[in-house]
Structures are given as structure tokens and as C-alpha cells.
Amino acid sequence: MKRLFAKISLFFLATLFLFSCDAVKRLEENQQLLEQNQIYVNGEKTNQTSVYGQLDQEPNTKLLGIPLRLHFYNLARPHIDSVLNEKYIQDSVKFRRLVNRLSRKQFDQLIQNKKDFNAWLKRTGEAPVILKNKDIEDSEEKLRSYYWNNGWFNVTTSSEIIPLEEEKKARVEYFVETGKAYDVDSIKTRISSPVLDSIYNEHDQNSVIKSGRQYKTLDYNAERDRLTSLFRNNGVYNFEQEYISFDADTINTNYNVNTSVIIGDLPTAEEDTVKNSFKIHKISRVNIITDYKFTNKNKPLLDSAQVKGGYYLYSYDELNYKPEAITDAVFIRPGRIYRDIDRTRTYSRLNSYRVFKYPNIQYMPDPEDSTGTDLITNIFLTPQQKYSLGFNFDLSQSNIQKFGIGFGGSLLIRNVFGGAENFEISARGSIGSSKDAVTNSSEDRFFDITEIGADVSLTFPRIFFPINTEKLVPKYMSPFTSLSIGVSTQTNIGLDKQNITGELNYKWTPSKKLTNSFDLLDIQYVRNLNAANYFNVYRSSYQDLNEVVNSVNVVTDPAYLNGSGNLTIPKGANAFINDINNNRSTTTGLTTNQSQIVRNIGERKQRLTENNLIFASNFTYLWNTKDNLYDREFTRFRIKLETAGNFLYAASSLAGLDKNSNGNYDVLGVNFSQYVKPEIDFIKHWDLGHQNIFAIRAFGGIAIPYGNANSIPFTRSFFAGGPNDNRAWQAYDLGPGSSGGRNEFNEANMKLALNLEHRYNLFGSLNSAFFVDIGNIWNVLDIVEDDASTFTSFSDLKDIAVGSGFGLRYDFNFFILRFDVGFKTYNPGRSLGNRWFKEYNFGHAVYNVGINYPF
Known part of the structure; x- marks a missing residue:
């Protein structure tokens, strides 16, 4: 593998050398390629991006110092028609031979294909930036304008072309003398x-x-x-x-x-005898047509309703909406002055209902007002279809399954109760083939993973609460209440789970950039149907147990073992763990370290096989400056705080319930979870120009159990690795700490992560990136006692993993297909002093395929 890598590197360097000699091949004798711009302001060189952005000419874009797109452009023939004519048409012998072999139609298609390919090279590439005096003069003028517009009214500019040693290449130096600012x-x-x-x-x-x-x-x-x-x-x-x-x-x-x-004031026409002047306009009346269509415009309005305050609702057919539900979304109020912001908020709120198509709001003078200041507002609403069906189908692959098929469907019913409520029913299912069979069945089935689930949700365009929340969350913040219930069952993946969820969520948007979300109730019940199959799923834990039981000095009950001397599943493995936990004489000879290994395995098994009841609440604060999908420079900041179990603990205590043998309360026969879990997530993108983006993400989270729990449920734990995290490790393979990812699914209750990525365009829709991913997970303040897995002091930060690599991304406009290669740069799973660049090769690389950018 090392030799292969060396050959690839040598080939790459040789290619770059040949490219460097080829950059000016299309230039004429008196032309020069722009290699660099330098700007000096008052005698000092500046690197300000905004200043360089004023220049009309910029050098060809480069990757690692090589103008790759220019070389693609140079591969194209400048006079392709003449070349093809000389090579294929004028050579009569070759022409007849090709026509006889291909037919004239196929020959014409061959010529056209060559022309199309030549055109593709030009489109994909980038034409050489040839120095032009006119562009340099325009750049000087733009530099003058830039500094003039920033207060330097006496600014002067000049320039000089500096030929380089390389033939037909030059740089341009611009000189700016600003003078004193005003x-x-x-x-x-x-x-x-x-x-x-x-x-x-x-x-x-x-x-x-x-x-x-x-x-x-x-x-x-x-x-x-x-x-x-x-x-x-x-x-x-x-x-x-x-x-x-x-x-x-x-x-x-x-x-x-x-x-x-x-x-100025309003202009007055020559024929007018009274001078026009601006006035304060107020709204006298608001008319709302709830079922407007262009085809209905000449039909009579058959139904109407009036809401206190000057709102009048009309309908061509029967009015299907509660009047207050519509007027609650209208911020234009009769009796108040006209305001642009009221119209904008009305547009936004009505759109968020998902009941109407884009509304139309018009104003007209009130004919009954003699002062000319009153306005009538007409709002035209066109309903969307009451029922909408949706279907989805996808194929997947992961480190758990080698092949999977997912499918689902949904039914959306709009305005279900007449108050713009939306009711949605969805169902999903999937089948897959696991990489490692974990069942005890003798059947050899390709599809051995199945999941089926269903969800129902009801959304209200208001805060659904016993008390009035208008002062706390005004309606201009677009409040919504969502109530949802879901059930799912997974079979033949080992533990076989049933999952029931329930959620009562409030969401509101105080500003365009800020969104708040509050889950008053976030309930999840997880039931493991096949806990006895644990050691068939988590084979590494089973192997560690067998390594201990087969040690020289260890003596245990032969009934725990099979004919090969390994522990039987589940009885032998469970009995062996119970012997160690209870100091039974049935098993002897273990060292202190071996006993701790067995206890750790037992604790993990207990935690991952126990049923979970999570009764949580959480609040999320999201600040996002991204204006639209194409915004290249933005900041995203998210804080989330989740607490669980407090209500159940207080209710159990007040009800005087008895505690179990572990000193904890059970509800519905389940030891419910109790924890606090804060998270911070920060994302920043910088637009460097020329389709170059530098992006970072920083994440920190910790889940601390207390009260009724000493660990965090698997579904609320953190994991590391994967295509959207540290790409040098597969999902669940990294950590905790320096443990080396010994388990199949490694998770913990604390996580730190930092990702840095430079994205740039190669050509056309193909983009690339270099990235560095830093982070790990640890156990802290929970039941885990393994030193390698726990975070006890800042010295444990030495176990932060570092991955680096590169990737390709193809932009399909509506989504991005991403392929990343990650290399283990610093591997905390190795011994100290032996962690840097020990597996930095393609043989140990991790290859990730994903959709859209990771952050």
C-alpha cells in the first residue's frame, strides 16, 4: 500500500509539472497571463478582500497553486471545426474508410460528439485571464470609487505591469494614495x-x-x-x-x-387646483375572501361573516373556516394607521398555515371617506387542496446493514376542525440485510432486519394552553402547537425493540433570525423484546468475557460453558457475570482487573437491555443568519437544555410509592430516567470569494444523570464518528476516550467536537473540500468506571481524536451528493507516543457517502 501511495504521489507531482508548463499554451505572442494582483495603499501592501474585490481582472482560480480549470480549458482546441475538417473531411481516404465502416449518419454523429466534448472542456474549464489595459484602467477607477465612497475624496490610483521570469506571465501592482479622510x-x-x-x-x-x-x-x-x-x-x-x-x-x-x-412632497399635476401633500392613512375596513379563484371573480359571494373590529369575511361557497382563525393571522387592523410591517407579517403568517396558497393583499381608497386618508384592505385567499398524499422510497447502506430498503406514505388533512389545523397520518417501514447475523434462527434470510412504524400529528396555528399567552408570545411571532404520537417496532436486529413516543411542542419565531422551540412533553418508552440475545448482538463484549473465562487461573461452573469451552448464550454468560457481581464461590481465580472488566460488561449489558421510560421537557434557542438556500456566509447558533424525570420523581415521592431494591422509583414497572442535558452547537461560514467557503462547527454536550438514574438511556447518549461527524471513524466507532472503540456501538454522555472545512469549486458542478475533524466522547458522572472511557480532568483532553481528509461533492441543485475520505491523523485508541499519523494511508481510510454538506 505504501508503494502504491508513493506511485500515486509521483504521478500527481509529474502531472502538476506538465500542467505548469502548459498554462500559457493558448496565448499569442504579445499576450500575458495575469498571475497575481498586488495592491499597495499609502505605500503598504494590503490583503483586504473587499479591496481586491474591486479589481476587474483576477488570476485564474488555483488548487494547491495550480490553475486546474485553466488546464482543462487548454485541453480544448481553439478552432475545432478547422481541425476536424482537416483531419476527417479533407483526408479523403480516412473519410471514405470511416463512412464505410460507420455509415454517414454515424460519422456525422462522431464529428458532433467531438465538437460537443470540445465545448464541454471549455465550459468546464476557465479561459486564461489575459492582461488588458482597459481592464486595468477600469480597476483603477473602481479602486478610486471604493475609497471615495468611504470618505477619501482626494484619492489617486496608478498601476504597473511587472513581467515575470516565466514566459508570458505578469503581475499587476496597484498603488492607492488616499489622502486625508472626510x-x-x-x-x-x-x-x-x-x-x-x-x-x-x-x-x-x-x-x-x-x-x-x-x-x-x-x-x-x-x-x-x-x-x-x-x-x-x-x-x-x-x-x-x-x-x-x-x-x-x-x-x-x-x-x-x-x-x-x-x-420632497407629493408632486401636483398642472391641472390640479389643490396642492397634493403626504397624509397619514388609516385602515377603515378589512375584507377577506377565503376561497378566491380567478374563475370565481365574476360570481356572487354567497356566504359571509363579520368579526368585531371591522373584519368582513366572504366566500363564494360555504365558509369553511372559523372567522377568528383567519383574522388571527391578519395584522392589518381597522382603525389603525397603515404600516408596511403589518402587511409583511400577514403574508408570513398566512403562508405558515400551509392551508392557503400565496395570498394577495391590495389596498384601495375608501369611497365613503371625503378626506382621502382611509384605506380599505382586500385580502384574497386561495385554499390548497384539503387532502394531500405523499410517498417516499429510499435505499440505504450503513455500518449496521449492508443493504436496506425504506418506504412510507403520509396523508395530510388541512383545516381539519375549521381553525386552520393540520392533521397528518404517516406510516413507514423498512427491510434490510445486516452485515452480521445476530439471531439464533437456523433460517438463512437475506432480509433479516425489519421495522414498521406509524405517526399521527395535529398542528394548531396558536399556543394551545389553558391560559392566554398572547402577551408572552404575541401572534406576530407565528406561534404553533404540535401534538404527535408515534409507535414503531423493530425485529430481527438483535434486541428487537418497541418504541412509543409522544410530544407536545410549542414553536414561535420572535424574528427572522431567531426561532424558539419548547417541548413541554417529550415522552419515550422503549421496550426490548429480546434482551436474551444481547451477546449475539454485542459480540466484542462476549469475546471479552470468553477471554476472561478461558484464562489460566479462572475456574467456573462447567455448566456455563459449551463444548468449545465458551460461555453459552444467554445463561452461561449471565451466570458468569452474576458470580463476579455477587462474589459467589462458583467462579474464582480472577485478577482485580479481570473482575472490573466483567463488571463493566455487566453494567453495559444492564443499561442497554433495560426498558426505558423518558418523561422529558426541553427548550431550544436557534439563531440563524442564513437568509436563503444560496446564502454563503452566515452564522448558526443553537442552545438546547433538556431535563427528564423531575415530574415523575416528584409525583412518585408525593404519592408515597415504594422504591425498588436499587433505591429508585418504578413507573409502569420501569425505572424511569432522570437527567439534565445541555447542548451548544455553533456553525459559521465565511465566503472567501471565487466559490471558496471556509466553514467551522463547534459542539459541546453533556448529559448528567441524577436522582432516579445513574446512567443515560442509549437513545439520549452521544456518539462519535460517521459522515456528519469525525469522518476518519465510522459512526459509533470512535471512543469513549482512549478505549479504542471496543464495542459495536460506542456511546457516552459527554461529547466535544470541532470541524473545520475549506470548500472550493473544481469545475462546473463538481466541488471539493479539505477538512479536519476533532473530537471525542467520554463518560462522566455516571455508572461507567473504566479509566480509559471516563473524563476526570482536563488532562483527558489528550484523548481528543483528530481526523483529516478530502472529499468530492456534486451539486444537483436540489441536493448535493458527497463523497469524503477520512484519515486517522491522531488516534487516541493507540498508546501515548504512538498516535500521530500511524494509520494515515488509504488502507486504513474511512470512505463516507452522504447527502448535502455535513454542516
Whole structure:
């Protein structure tokens, strides 16, 4: 493998060398390839991305210093038609031979394919950036504009082309002399409309333009946006941004800018005898048509309802909605002044119902108002279909199963109770083939994993609570209540589980960037149907037990063993563990370390085979600055706090229930879980330009058991590894600590993770990335006593794993197919001093396939 890697590296380096000699092959004699730009500001070199972004010409994009896309472009023939004509058409012998062998139609297709391939090379590649004096002059002008717009009104720019030693290559040096910057001094106003003048003076303290600050054109643009929003949210319905202008005086001002804010009044037509002027408009009435269609526009309205406050609902057929459910989503209120924000919030809230198509809101003057200030609001709602069916089908592969088929369906019923509630029923199922058979059945079946489940959910567009929460969560925050129940059963995967879940969730959005979610009830009951099969599933634990029982000095009951001298499953293995836990004389000769190994296996078996009852509540705070799917630079910050078991513990204590032999309460025969679990997740993306993104993710979480529990349920534990975590390890293979991932499914109750990734475009829709993944899991403050697995002090941070690698990603627009190769860079499972780069080769690499980016 080392020789193969060396050959691959040598081939790669040789290819890069040949490419480097080929970069200028398409350039003419008097042309130069732009290799680098350098900008000097007041004699000092600058690296500011915003400054370099002003340049018209930028060097060809490079990967590891090589302009890969340029070389792809150079593979294309510049005059493909002439080349093909000379090679295939003018050579009559070759032409006749090919036509006779292929037929004329196939020959024409061959020529077209070669043209198409040549065009693909050009599209995929990147044309050489050839120095042009016009582009350099334009870049100088843009640099001048950039610094002028930031307050340096006396800025000058120049440039120089520096030929490089490599033939036909050059760099351009730009020189910027800024001079002294101008600051904003006095700010005066010339506002023609008394109405606008009054509104302006009430809010002038919020002006973006501040005296004493350095002049920036962007501040003036932002002030224009602020004033437009201010007026339109204070009743001036017909105000437009074009009425605002600024006058900046810099003559003999000693590097100061004296600003005048100029706002005109409504223009008056020549034929009008009365001068027009801006007025404060208010809403007199709101009409809502709940079943509008273009085909119905000339039909009579047959049903109507009126809601207190000036809301009138109409319908061409029978009104199918509770009037208050519709008006609750309307922030435009009769009797109040016109506000843009009310219209925006109404759009957003009605869309979130998922009951109507995109609504249409229109305003018209009230014909009964002689002052010309009243507006009638007409809202046209087009219902979506009441019933929607959905189906899904997928194929999967993981470290647990070598092949899986999933399928499911759902039925959505909109407006089920007339209050814009949505009711959804969904069912799912899957079958799969496991990598290792874990059942005792003599049947040899390919599909030995099955799962079936169903869920029902009901969503209310309001906070469904016994008391009024309007003051705490106003309706502009788009509150929703979701009640869901789910059941599932898994068979033939070893322990065979039944799972029942229930959730009462409240969700609201205080702002565009902030979302809050509160699970008042998050209930889960897990029942293991085949706990006796534990050691058939967790083979490594079984092998460790046999290693102990077959030690030289260990003596145990022969009834525990099979004909091969190994422990029988489950009786022998369970009896052997019980002997050690209870110090029975049936088994003797174990060392202290061997006894601890057996106790650890017994504790893990007990925890993973016991039934779980989780009665939890949690709150999630999510701050996300990502505006849309194509936003390349954003921040995402999530905090989640979950607590479980407190209500059941208090109820059991107040009810005077008896505790079990372990000193804990049982509910429905189950030792319910009690813990607190905080999590912090931070993601940041930086747009470096040229389709380059640098992304990081930091995660920290801990689940601390207390009261009625001394461990965390498997379903609420942390794991490490996999395509969305540390990609140098498979899922569940990393940790805990320095234990080396000895179990099939390694999990713990504390996790730290840090991921760094540089993403860049190769060509077309194919992207790539380099990444470094850091992190691990540990046990802390729970039942696990293994030193290698537990976190006791900051010195245990030496067991943080480091993985690194690279990947390819193909963008299909609606999803991204991702392939990553991860290498174990620092493996805490190895001995100290022998952890760095010991398995850094393709033979020990982990290959991950995923959908979309990992973070």
C-alpha cells in the first residue's frame, strides 16, 4: 500500500509539472497571463478582500497553486471545426474508410460528439485571464470609487505591469494614495411635507448618519432605506424612496462634510387646483375572501361573516373556516394607521398555515371617506387542496446493514376542525440485510432486519394552553402547537425493540433570525423484546468475557460453558457475570482487573437491555443568519437544555410509592430516567470569494444523570464518528476516550467536537473540500468506571481524536451528493507516543457517502 501511495504521489507531482508548463499554451505572442494582483495603499501592501474585490481582472482560480480549470480549458482546441475538417473531411481516404465502416449518419454523429466534448472542456474549464489595459484602467477607477465612497475624496490610483521570469506571465501592482479622510459634520434637513417633517423629528435620534463619523456612501444609502421604512410604517402609504436625496457640501470645510437631508412632497399635476401633500392613512375596513379563484371573480359571494373590529369575511361557497382563525393571522387592523410591517407579517403568517396558497393583499381608497386618508384592505385567499398524499422510497447502506430498503406514505388533512389545523397520518417501514447475523434462527434470510412504524400529528396555528399567552408570545411571532404520537417496532436486529413516543411542542419565531422551540412533553418508552440475545448482538463484549473465562487461573461452573469451552448464550454468560457481581464461590481465580472488566460488561449489558421510560421537557434557542438556500456566509447558533424525570420523581415521592431494591422509583414497572442535558452547537461560514467557503462547527454536550438514574438511556447518549461527524471513524466507532472503540456501538454522555472545512469549486458542478475533524466522547458522572472511557480532568483532553481528509461533492441543485475520505491523523485508541499519523494511508481510510454538506 505504501508503494502504491508513493506511485500515486509521483504521478500527481509529474502531472502538476506538465500542467505548469502548459498554462500559457493558448496565448499569442504579445499576450500575458495575469498571475497575481498586488495592491499597495499609502505605500503598504494590503490583503483586504473587499479591496481586491474591486479589481476587474483576477488570476485564474488555483488548487494547491495550480490553475486546474485553466488546464482543462487548454485541453480544448481553439478552432475545432478547422481541425476536424482537416483531419476527417479533407483526408479523403480516412473519410471514405470511416463512412464505410460507420455509415454517414454515424460519422456525422462522431464529428458532433467531438465538437460537443470540445465545448464541454471549455465550459468546464476557465479561459486564461489575459492582461488588458482597459481592464486595468477600469480597476483603477473602481479602486478610486471604493475609497471615495468611504470618505477619501482626494484619492489617486496608478498601476504597473511587472513581467515575470516565466514566459508570458505578469503581475499587476496597484498603488492607492488616499489622502486625508472626510468626516460628517453638520446635518440639516429640508423637508417639504409637514407630515414627514414631524415623523422625521420624532425619530431623528435613530439616524444612520452621525456627526463625527467618517463619511461612507453606504451610510447614506442605509439612511434612505431607514426613512422609507419609517414613513411607510407610520401611515404614509404612498411614500416612495425616490422622494429622498442628500446634498453633501465639502467646499472649504476643512475635511468635513455638511449634509442636507432633502425630502420632497407629493408632486401636483398642472391641472390640479389643490396642492397634493403626504397624509397619514388609516385602515377603515378589512375584507377577506377565503376561497378566491380567478374563475370565481365574476360570481356572487354567497356566504359571509363579520368579526368585531371591522373584519368582513366572504366566500363564494360555504365558509369553511372559523372567522377568528383567519383574522388571527391578519395584522392589518381597522382603525389603525397603515404600516408596511403589518402587511409583511400577514403574508408570513398566512403562508405558515400551509392551508392557503400565496395570498394577495391590495389596498384601495375608501369611497365613503371625503378626506382621502382611509384605506380599505382586500385580502384574497386561495385554499390548497384539503387532502394531500405523499410517498417516499429510499435505499440505504450503513455500518449496521449492508443493504436496506425504506418506504412510507403520509396523508395530510388541512383545516381539519375549521381553525386552520393540520392533521397528518404517516406510516413507514423498512427491510434490510445486516452485515452480521445476530439471531439464533437456523433460517438463512437475506432480509433479516425489519421495522414498521406509524405517526399521527395535529398542528394548531396558536399556543394551545389553558391560559392566554398572547402577551408572552404575541401572534406576530407565528406561534404553533404540535401534538404527535408515534409507535414503531423493530425485529430481527438483535434486541428487537418497541418504541412509543409522544410530544407536545410549542414553536414561535420572535424574528427572522431567531426561532424558539419548547417541548413541554417529550415522552419515550422503549421496550426490548429480546434482551436474551444481547451477546449475539454485542459480540466484542462476549469475546471479552470468553477471554476472561478461558484464562489460566479462572475456574467456573462447567455448566456455563459449551463444548468449545465458551460461555453459552444467554445463561452461561449471565451466570458468569452474576458470580463476579455477587462474589459467589462458583467462579474464582480472577485478577482485580479481570473482575472490573466483567463488571463493566455487566453494567453495559444492564443499561442497554433495560426498558426505558423518558418523561422529558426541553427548550431550544436557534439563531440563524442564513437568509436563503444560496446564502454563503452566515452564522448558526443553537442552545438546547433538556431535563427528564423531575415530574415523575416528584409525583412518585408525593404519592408515597415504594422504591425498588436499587433505591429508585418504578413507573409502569420501569425505572424511569432522570437527567439534565445541555447542548451548544455553533456553525459559521465565511465566503472567501471565487466559490471558496471556509466553514467551522463547534459542539459541546453533556448529559448528567441524577436522582432516579445513574446512567443515560442509549437513545439520549452521544456518539462519535460517521459522515456528519469525525469522518476518519465510522459512526459509533470512535471512543469513549482512549478505549479504542471496543464495542459495536460506542456511546457516552459527554461529547466535544470541532470541524473545520475549506470548500472550493473544481469545475462546473463538481466541488471539493479539505477538512479536519476533532473530537471525542467520554463518560462522566455516571455508572461507567473504566479509566480509559471516563473524563476526570482536563488532562483527558489528550484523548481528543483528530481526523483529516478530502472529499468530492456534486451539486444537483436540489441536493448535493458527497463523497469524503477520512484519515486517522491522531488516534487516541493507540498508546501515548504512538498516535500521530500511524494509520494515515488509504488502507486504513474511512470512505463516507452522504447527502448535502455535513454542516
